[in-house]
Amino acid sequence: MAINSSGESFNKVNFATPRSFATTFRSHAKETLFPDDPFKEFKNEKPLKKALQYFVPIFEWLPKYNLSLFRYDFLAGITITSLAIPQGISYAKLANVPPIIGLYSSFVPPLIYAIFGSSKHIAIGTVAAASLLIAAMIEEKVSYDDNPSLYVHLVFTATLFTGIFQSLLGIFRLGILVDFLSHSTIIGFMSGTAIIICLQQLKGIFGLTHFTTKTDLISVMHAVFSHRNEWRWESAVVGICFLAFLLFTRYLRKRNPRLFWVSAIAPMVTVIVGGVFAYFAHVEKHGIQIVGHLKKGLNPPSIQYLNFDSQYLPVTLKAGIISGILALAEGIAIGRSFAIMRNYQTDGNKEMIAFGFMNIVGSFTSCYLTTGPFSKSAVNFNAGCRTAMSNIVMAVCMMLTLLFLAPLFSYTPLVALSAIIMTAMFGLIEYEEAYRLFKVDKFDFCICMAAFFGVTFISMDVGLMMSVGLSVIRALLYVARPATCKLGNVPDSILFRDIEQYPGSNEIPGMLILQLGSPIYFANCAYIKERVWRWIREENGISNSKENVVEHLLLDFGGVTAIDIAGLETLQELKNSLDSNEIKVSIINPRIEVMEKMILSKFMERVGKESFFLSIEDAVEACRFSMHHEPKAMNGFSGNLEAP
């Protein structure tokens, strides 16, 4: 087979001029910010109508809505209302705001979400973790006991910031930020939060009147045991009865998933039974506290209470942003999960805008932070909801409750609420999932544990940040140490594969074939150069006979998706040091991005087109040819070459 020095008989490598900056920039921006190609719809007929439907999804599904769908949504809406009332009151206690605000928060936000949201299964409401987080952060600055109205106003302000932050993320299409809250982080954070929330409930169960505002395990246990004189056995007995009832309904659901509605209405039953019991038994006299006065009437406006005092701005901003990210992560994750199950698409950026709008409007109408909670959305899904109409049904039910029934709930014993919260929390401790992480990926497990122990022993925001920090370090390590491997020829084929993975593969005498990892850039280029030289040294060490010393280095670039200036310079340095050791280098199959940079930086010119090949087979063939036909000019060349 006749082969000339430019390797013309091989498959041709494409040396076309690089695309213009505008082209590559547009393609990068699109990949980064618009990976889902949202504008594809607008190229059809009726772009205006399409755009409206795109930005306000209710216009898409409402015209097609019909009575048979409404039957499902109505039932689902009723079911989630029965959960929304007890959860609303309970989580409001967790956030340290008056219970009625929890009920308000299930009226306005679901309406807004129904208009702008793209998920069909999310049920809107307050969430335990974010409620506690807001309370913990705002209590640092203002205590509810000292100045209740200021505290509540700051909570509204934080909710406004959450809303603004969430909608900005959506508008600037920065859904990418939420991607950095990994599954492992969320599992650890949720389990840790569940534990500290359960611990908080010891206050209600034991009927304590004094407690700590800190959330970590040690402070809470200290608060519980240092106030032993306040412990009330009556409260504890009632609490344990409710807990047993609720856990039994959970058990029922687990045994028979069709009985999910039993556990769904159990909290409502608890609240009603507890209220009736409290009313007739005059429990306050026995040290069992009740919710207390609940005002009739719809959400009063709260826009005039928003507090932008520079003294409180840092804490409201911080509380708004951190709880906003957390709420987004929960809402988007649950939305995505159900979308996958039912085979439709939710748009992360649109969801953010919907969540943002509902929190902005919420902060004007006496609501605090809402999102799509796991538990409520799961009940909604199981109850067979078909569209976001179930949220509207829930909102209407809540409106009726607020207008006529609210005072009835004022007799609810706090201990019943504690039992409801604890039961909800048990489901969030996912030890099985943590064990699976441990088995499949130790680093993921560490990220999970950082969140878990950070939350339980330090505080919620510190735990979250520790875990995200570890994830980012991991992401940086991925790119700082891309895996390279040595390839060999798989027997009876023309394939070249990793020798460690396919131990039967044959090395080719005199050649070293390496597959490079991706990307090659400033943070790893020094590593890559040193690693390549180590491969060469090891190769020469293994085969000490003069015959097998490396004469050709073949670098497979097929997997390298990106390279930067530092990477190109490193390749040049590598080439220079290889030249001075009489090793020839071949570049195999660089991808389009890499090739363009190689041409622009003149690296390709300096190396020479004849060293570029489209496949490993071609390169091996060319190297074999040059080894047999070229006069050996390496007289003094020994196996102990000194690496640079």
Next chain:
Amino acid sequence: MAINSSGESFNKVNFATPRSFATTFRSHAKETLFPDDPFKEFKNEKPLKKALQYFVPIFEWLPKYNLSLFRYDFLAGITITSLAIPQGISYAKLANVPPIIGLYSSFVPPLIYAIFGSSKHIAIGTVAAASLLIAAMIEEKVSYDDNPSLYVHLVFTATLFTGIFQSLLGIFRLGILVDFLSHSTIIGFMSGTAIIICLQQLKGIFGLTHFTTKTDLISVMHAVFSHRNEWRWESAVVGICFLAFLLFTRYLRKRNPRLFWVSAIAPMVTVIVGGVFAYFAHVEKHGIQIVGHLKKGLNPPSIQYLNFDSQYLPVTLKAGIISGILALAEGIAIGRSFAIMRNYQTDGNKEMIAFGFMNIVGSFTSCYLTTGPFSKSAVNFNAGCRTAMSNIVMAVCMMLTLLFLAPLFSYTPLVALSAIIMTAMFGLIEYEEAYRLFKVDKFDFCICMAAFFGVTFISMDVGLMMSVGLSVIRALLYVARPATCKLGNVPDSILFRDIEQYPGSNEIPGMLILQLGSPIYFANCAYIKERVWRWIREENGISNSKENVVEHLLLDFGGVTAIDIAGLETLQELKNSLDSNEIKVSIINPRIEVMEKMILSKFMERVGKESFFLSIEDAVEACRFSMHHEPKAMNGFSGNLEAP
């Protein structure tokens, strides 16, 4: 060709049991922390001697040292001494410490480096950027004018922290941190620093007595023009003469590189001529300031002055760590460059330990931060040094200077020092390099400009952090949006390559072949899933005829070096949604790491071994076979499938 459903006639994929955690952990730790395999030497005979030689390099080169090498090192040592004296005094002025400390800093640290350092060409000394940085940070807390001794003690303490920090980085093998100071960052930072240092020299040139402690362009220009009454024309004239002389010698060197010694000794000539002129002309009377009293004698101990007062600890720690990273980056980069030119190896981690030790000892002996400066090391290299002995020669010369000649330099006019610093700085403004960055990589150019404008308009530490922050964001974007591409068959071959890059490649009807980018993990898995579905939608959009609708999706994993739990779950979700759209998925050539995780997480079991192939050709063959032989079960299947 008979093909059964498990694809046995193809090349076999390796489904071996994953390696144990210990094995993979050891291999990862080695790649991350010991990529250069430092322990390979210890497996030889005489491990103790080897270990000593490894940790204390002087034991390796000194026994082989001889007189002919010393001849070169002696000349180089003398040359760098002539540079060390004026630079030492100048940079000490920049750091706001007494000039004699600059001379002390060229005596002890070079000796320590000669023992522990692994580079043969670095010349140790103080550097302009780090000097100014330390001054700017410590001046924030304590002004030299108010309390000179406290200021100097804090500088020593910061130097100690630098030393401790640098040696810890080396001991824990965290050279990886320095990798995050990219070439682009350093170019921008150095150019910006050069400009603000030149501006600082306006004080000396105009003979100002009042000046600002801030470093940004606006403050400095304001200080210069608001003190116009202090301008002295005599000072300016002398300064411009010296500047012209120094620039002329630089020009000479550029025209004829062999005259490098002219520009190397020019600063010394400037200092001597300036001193003689000042002595005879009594320049102080004409408003030209001189260095002032310089004490004879070697470095006094300073260990008793180290100040760990908690009031100053934050500022000394911050100054120590930031200037330490900067000094490391400069020292390691210059060491690497010369090592590449002369074809030997420097060890980043060993270098850090050497720099760390020399700064620790320096802080005990009245020295401030030293490293391997670009300019001095280049002169050392050009003067023909062979080993670190040239540093010892310089140290001995400095000792003699300190013992006998120091007082002679007290007449040096400050304006001469300003001229020396300005000339040195002009060489650091690399506008050509910045232009090259602009042409090859716009993002690198932004990183460079962030450092440049941050340094010139805000402050040195803010500029550095902005630029590093951008680099980290870029690194995260690399992994958040890995490039996928569609592959087609290159005509007349069995190769499959990117269709965008090789436009002649043929798609295979009914199949979509995608090459995935690396790694696949939590920060990009949502993107990857959406991107894959977009490829499918686009494919179905292009070929609207029923014939060509995608039936098989072939995913090439050859370039994927890592995957985490979130990535595996995404693949599972993708597989489920493809199943429900009747699209079959094939996995091609997963690498060892990825394959192990697929087996551990049971993904492989759920997908089935028959969907794994070793090469694209095999997979295409199998898909083609199944398309022609399997009964079509997709009756209601149309081209407008709804993506999840």
